[in-house]
Amino acid sequence: MSDRRILAPYALSAPATAVLTAFMAAPLVMVLMLSFNSFTMATGIRPGFTWANYAEVLGDSYFHTIFGRTFLLAAVVTAVSVLIGAPEAYIIHRMRPPWRSIFLLIVLGPLLVSVIVRTLGWAVLLGNRGMVNTLMMRLGLIERPAEFMYTFTGMAVALVHVLVPFMVLSVWASLRRLDPAVEAAGLSLGASQATVLRRIVLPQAMPGILSGSLIVFTLAASAFATPAIVGGRRLKVAAMAAYDEFLNSQNWPLGAAIVVVLLIAMVTIVLGYNRIVERRFHQVFQ
Amino acid sequence: MPFLEIQGLVKRYGSVAAVDGVDLAVERGEFLSLLGPSGCGKSTTLLAIAGFVEPSAGSIRIDGREMAPVKPNRRNIGIVFQSFALFPHMTVAENVGFGLEMRRVSAAERGHRIAEALALVRLDELAGRYPKQLSGGQQQRVALARALVIRPDLLLLDEPMSSLDAKLREEMRVEIRDIQRRVAITTILVTHDQAEALLMADRVAVMDRGRIARIGRPYEVYEDPGSAFVSNFLGRTNLIAATVVGRSGGRLRLRVGEVEVDATGDVNGSTAMLSLRPERLSFGSDGVPGKVESCLFMGGQWLYRVATPIGELAVIRPNEGGAHVPEGGTVRVTWPPEAARVVHE
Numbered sequence: 001m002s003d004r005r006i007l008a009p010y011a012l013s014a015p016a017t018a019v020l021t022a023f024m025a026a027p028l029v030m031v032l033m034l035s036f037n038s039f040t041m042a043t044g045i046r047p048g049f050t051w052a053n054y055a056e057v058l059g060d061s062y063f064h065t066i067f068g069r070t071f072l073l074a075a076v077v078t079a080v081s082v083l084i085g086a087p088e089a090y091i092i093h094r095m096r097p098p099w100r101s102i103f104l105l106i107v108l109g110p111l112l113v114s115v116i117v118r119t120l121g122w123a124v125l126l127g128n129r130g131m132v133n134t135l136m137m138r139l140g141l142i143e144r145p146a147e148f149m150y151t152f153t154g155m156a157v158a159l160v161h162v163l164v165p166f167m168v169l170s171v172w173a174s175l176r177r178l179d180p181a182v183e184a185a186g187l188s189l190g191a192s193q194a195t196v197l198r199r200i201v202l203p204q205a206m207p208g209i210l211s212g213s214l215i216v217f218t219l220a221a222s223a224f225a226t227p228a229i230v231g232g233r234r235l236k237v238a239a240m241a242a243y244d245e246f247l248n249s250q251n252w253p254l255g256a257a258i259v260v261v262l263l264i265a266m267v268t269i270v271l272g273y274n275r276i277v278e279r280r281f282h283q284v285f286q
Numbered sequence: 287m288p289f290l291e292i293q294g295l296v297k298r299y300g301s302v303a304a305v306d307g308v309d310l311a312v313e314r315g316e317f318l319s320l321l322g323p324s325g326c327g328k329s330t331t332l333l334a335i336a337g338f339v340e341p342s343a344g345s346i347r348i349d350g351r352e353m354a355p356v357k358p359n360r361r362n363i364g365i366v367f368q369s370f371a372l373f374p375h376m377t378v379a380e381n382v383g384f385g386l387e388m389r390r391v392s393a394a395e396r397g398h399r400i401a402e403a404l405a406l407v408r409l410d411e412l413a414g415r416y417p418k419q420l421s422g423g424q425q426q427r428v429a430l431a432r433a434l435v436i437r438p439d440l441l442l443l444d445e446p447m448s449s450l451d452a453k454l455r456e457e458m459r460v461e462i463r464d465i466q467r468r469v470a471i472t473t474i475l476v477t478h479d480q481a482e483a484l485l486m487a488d489r490v491a492v493m494d495r496g497r498i499a500r501i502g503r504p505y506e507v508y509e510d511p512g513s514a515f516v517s518n519f520l521g522r523t524n525l526i527a528a529t530v531v532g533r534s535g536g537r538l539r540l541r542v543g544e545v546e547v548d549a550t551g552d553v554n555g556s557t558a559m560l561s562l563r564p565e566r567l568s569f570g571s572d573g574v575p576g577k578v579e580s581c582l583f584m585g586g587q588w589l590y591r592v593a594t595p596i597g598e599l600a601v602i603r604p605n606e607g608g609a610h611v612p613e614g615g616t617v618r619v620t621w622p623p624e625a626a627r628v629v630h631e
Contacts, residue, residue: 122488170561181371186340187358188365199384203375281375 028263035256045252049069053257063241063258067265070238073152074221077159081216084160085167086209090201092168093175105170115162119229122158126230150232158230159220166219167212174208175201203281210277214270221266238262287350289314289472290335290440295344297330304330306496308344314475316464319475319487324518325589327496328476332442335474337361348439357530359388361440364433364471368445370425372417378404378428379413384435397556403435406465423454430462434469441466441473447482459485480520484508492516513630524562524599525629538628542596551628559627564589564600566625569611573620581613592619595604 036049057063092103110118125131126148133145148154178201186196226241231237236244240257245255290313297305305327314316320328333339335346337358346353353361364385373381379400386396404410407427419423426446433441444463447455463486466473477483483490484504491501492515500507502514511517514525530553531546532539538549540560549560565587576594583589588610590601599619603610611617 128594173613179369179371181367181369181372184336184358184370185365185367186384187338188336188361188363190359190362190388191384192359195388196292201375 021269029257032257034253035260037253037256039251039253044250052106053106053254054261056254057257057261064188066236066238066241067261070151070221070262072098072228073155073159073237074217076156077163077220078213078217080156080160081164081167082209084214085164085212086205088164089168089171089175089208090197090205093119093172093178108165110161111165115225116229118162119158119226122136122161123152123229126154126157149230150234152231152235155227155231155235155237158226162223163216163219166215167209170212171205171208172204174211178204206281210273210281214273218266218270222262228272288312289316290474291345291347292331292335293345293347295331295334295346296342297327297334297339297460297615298342303342304498305341306339307467308492308493308496308498310498310501311578314472315470317463317473317486317488319477319483319490320481320493321477321490321519322493323478323481326493328478328493329444331493332444332474332476335440336363336442351405362436362438363440363442364428364436364438365442366426366433366446367446368448370417370429370449371427371538372428372432374417376416377413378409378415378417378420381417381428382432382435389436399435399592403431406434406469407431407565423458424449426450426458429464434465434471438471441471443475443476443477444471445452446475447477447479455482473516486519490520491521497578501530511561511629514559516562517627517629519606522564522600524564524567524597526560526562528558528560530558540572540628542599547596547626549626549628550621550624553630559631561629562599563625564602567599567601567619568603568622569601569617570620571618573618576617576619578611578613578615578617581610592617594619 034045035053036051038046038048038050038052040046043134052113088107092100092107095103123130123165127133128147128149130148132148133142136142137145182200183196184205186200187193193201222239223237224243227235227237228240228243231240239262242255242258242262245251249255290310290312292308292310294306295305295310296303304325308327308331308332310318311520320344322328330339334341335353337353337356341354348361370408370606373384376384380402382403383396386399400436401410402411404413404414407430409424409427409431412420412424417428420428429446444464447458452460457480458561466486475483475486487504490507492499492507494513494515500512507516508520511520511523517523518525526542528540528542528547528549530538530542533552536550536552537549537554538558540547540549540558542560547560549558551558574596575582576599579591579593579598581588581590583605585605587605588603590599590611592599601619
């Protein structure tokens with residue numbers, strides 16, 4: 001009887017373990033092994049062990065630019081998502097019951113539409129002959145189309161739109177644990193509404209803002225579809241670089257090395273960030 | 287002039303009046319309790335005093351000053367909330383010091399006053415802890431210290447004991463009352479717990495459906511509740527419908543079924559509601575005959591249910607260590623003349 005009980009958790013998690021092993025761990029190990037193979041145009045992929053791919057990724061300024069752009073983009077998107085998402089979550093939190101769920105649904109609405117469709121929507125809106133430019137030129141506000149497509153700004157705007165719901169959800173979840181009387185207590189002690197927000201609500205929303213930042217940062221750094229469509233070939237990010245190596249240059253080992261570097265960089269950032277957060281906000285997390 | 291004066295306070299939500307014409311005058315240093323069942327308007331009245339609810343009509347004056355244009359953060363009122371509402375990301379000292387910081391009290395003076403407030407609630411040693419590291423009673427003391435340290439004009443206690451367990455609640459009642467006397471602060475307690483209101487307050491205002499049904503000293507209100515609602519809400523009582531058969535000098539002669547009893551009070555008309563407090567009833571050699579239906583032991587007391595010709599009566603007798611009347615026993619229920627009261631329906 002007792003043996004069964006001990007085995008039950010393992011048995012219940014077996015399907016998930018099998019799926020993760022087959023489709024996550026195994027491919028990752030294969031990618032890792034692939035990244036140490038060598039490749040030439042003439043011979044193709046040759047098994048063996050070489051650091052040459054990593055030397056290229058870490059030494060070539062072409063890749064420096066790509067990785068720099070990737071993480072700058074992720075950082076900018078995260079910062080903007082915090083600035084938009086956190087106040088949005090607070091406003092939704094303060095709404096009365098019927099409106100709260102309606103607006104939450106509106107915020108989450110974009111998640112119901114495929115990323116590709118949404119991003120193509122941005123292309124239609126922001127293209128040189130897109131609706132925004134056409135309208136502004138007709139109105140005589142600008143003479144030549146303002147460039148959104150194939151710019152860094154365009155990529156950031158489109159990614160924020162895609163990712164801000166994750167921030168709203170995350171902050172909203174942490175605000176739900178906030179005791180409503182705490183704000184009244186702050187006011188009764190003489191604090192202004194702004195001080196209450198800054199000194200009482202914000203610190204308690206911090207866990208949500210920080211975990212939302214992690215989600216948005218990792219999704220932005222590994223994003224492929226949105227940068228590919230809005231940024232185009234000219235503004236490559238790491239995920240696109242890996243894609244190109246695999247499918248255009250057929251240099252699978254180099255592509256694998258890019259993937260491994262991106263993965264290690266992100267895991268390092270996420271773990272470091274988590275440690276700082278836990279140390280700083282341990283009493284709120286308890 | 288009373289320190290806190292409320293006149294004709296009304297608060298409507300749509301067509302429902304949560305507070306429906308409350309007049310209240312509280313003297314400086316007085317401890318008043320607003321008592322009533324949930325939905326009677328006591329919390330709304332408290333929130334209106336604090337400034338979190340805008341009255342639909344009426345006025346609230348503190349020390350002669352009209353409060354309508356004063357925002358909640360300028361009213362200088364200390365509040366202890368039901369959930370305590372401590373700031374979880376701040377230490378005990380930071381929680382208590384927050385109100386002082388908002389008042390731009392210097393750091394040195396602040397430290398001094400925080401220590402003083404924590405000593406008042408006997409928490410001096412826990413200044414560096416976070417709220418989640420404290421027990422319920424300790425959290426409540428922090429909330430009280432935080433409300434008192436700003437030297438408010440008025441202290442509002444919103445069901446402050448309802449999240450504590452029974453034993454602790456009894457201790458905190460006495461402790462909060464003692465602290466209130468010591469700092470002599472005008473205090474309003476909102477509660478649905480009649481024992482709490484009677485024990486702590488100088489005066490009790492029993493509220494019913496948005497109005498004050500009865501206000502007075504706890505003993506007076508308990509003994510002379512005036513209405514069936516108040517007598518039933520304050521403690522327990524036996525309510526018996528009776529017919530008036532005679533009047534003489536402030537006493538009524540009532541008939542219940544075959545039995546005639548005398549009662550204090552007056553009514554217009556020919557019917558009256560008779561109130562008999564169970565603890566004023568006793569078993570004697572004369573009085574209304576009855577049969578003990580059940581007998582429950584409550585520690586300090588025995589609670590009997592007795593079937594009599596005037597209806598089923600609850601009787602509470604102190605446990606004096608002797609034998610009790612067993613179930614099925616026949617008794618005669620008697621009471622002193624002044625224990626029989628006539629109340630409004």
